[in-house]
Amino acid sequence: MSIDTARYQADGYLCVPAVFSSTEVAALAAEADRLAGLSALIHSNNLRCRWADHVETGECRFDCFDPVTDLSPVIAEATRNPALLALLEAIYGEPARLFKDKLIYKPPGAPGYDLHQDWLAWDGFPQSFVTVIVAIDAATAEAGATEVYPGLHKAGCLSPADGEFHRLKPEQVASVAPVPLLLAPGDVAVFSGHLPHRSGANRSAHSRRLLYLSYNAASDGGDLRESHYQQFQAWLRGKYAQFGRHGVYFD
Numbered sequence: 001m002s003i004d005t006a007r008y009q010a011d012g013y014l015c016v017p018a019v020f021s022s023t024e025v026a027a028l029a030a031e032a033d034r035l036a037g038l039s040a041l042i043h044s045n046n047l048r049c050r051w052a053d054h055v056e057t058g059e060c061r062f063d064c065f066d067p068v069t070d071l072s073p074v075i076a077e078a079t080r081n082p083a084l085l086a087l088l089e090a091i092y093g094e095p096a097r098l099f100k101d102k103l104i105y106k107p108p109g110a111p112g113y114d115l116h117q118d119w120l121a122w123d124g125f126p127q128s129f130v131t132v133i134v135a136i137d138a139a140t141a142e143a144g145a146t147e148v149y150p151g152l153h154k155a156g157c158l159s160p161a162d163g164e165f166h167r168l169k170p171e172q173v174a175s176v177a178p179v180p181l182l183l184a185p186g187d188v189a190v191f192s193g194h195l196p197h198r199s200g201a202n203r204s205a206h207s208r209r210l211l212y213l214s215y216n217a218a219s220d221g222g223d224l225r226e227s228h229y230q231q232f233q234a235w236l237r238g239k240y241a242q243f244g245r246h247g248v249y250f251d
């Protein structure tokens with residue numbers, strides 16, 4: 001696999017086809033189905049579950065597990081895929097460490113994601129943070145593929161560095177045309193934590209299941225996943241409490 005790291009540095013993202021075989025993709029799809037059936041786990045008070053309203057009916061539906069690797073040895077194994085780790089090592093010039101792991105289902109009618117950067121101004125949040133998308137289903141424009149703004153990662157953090165999550169304004173990316181990350185099952189995309197991105201709704205008839213795996217360079221904090229999730233869940237508890245929701249838990 002040849003990895004165009006110069007292109008990654010210039011654009012802030014890279015797509016690599018067929019990193020996962022069709023057999024591996026089939027195993028990931030079966031795992032995604034199995035996890036979607038864990039009805040005792042999928043609860044609005046469970047901090048690992050995220051929800052989104054259907055764009056037409058307004059129905060609130062399950063959208064994402066965050067984290068997911070502790071539920072699934074198959075998905076945990078995918079985060080250690082040798083070709084994926086080689087891609088990250090080429091970008092970093094050193095080994096990568098898993099920081100965060102999400103499985104986004106985005107069923108038909110699910111809304112898109114507002115324009116944002118993934119990097120957050122939290123204590124210890126690694127500068128080397130990148131996100132890897134592993135396509136389980138095809139990410140098409142109709143299904144709401146993630147769209148990135150090439151080169152704008154070079155501007156660094158475009159929001160106040162106050163520890164809050166910020167949506168970006170369209171005028172902050174107006175100088176650049178967005179590029180949809182169109183992926184076939186098994187393809188991978190990697191993008192910088194500072195690369196602005198968004199997505200549209202899923203207007204197709206099929207779910208658009210993608211793994212969103214984030215990593216940091218080993219020398220930039222080492223193994224941070226556990227401390228990240230402690231920090232993230234404390235932050236979530238605070239947000240829920242602001243809305244009077246005190247019965248939340250992590251399971």
Ligand SMILES: O=C(O)CCC(=O)C(=O)O
Nearest residue numbers: 104113144145146199212
């Ligand atoms: O799944 C999508 O459409 C976008 C997800 C995203 O931008 C994110 O999780 O940061």
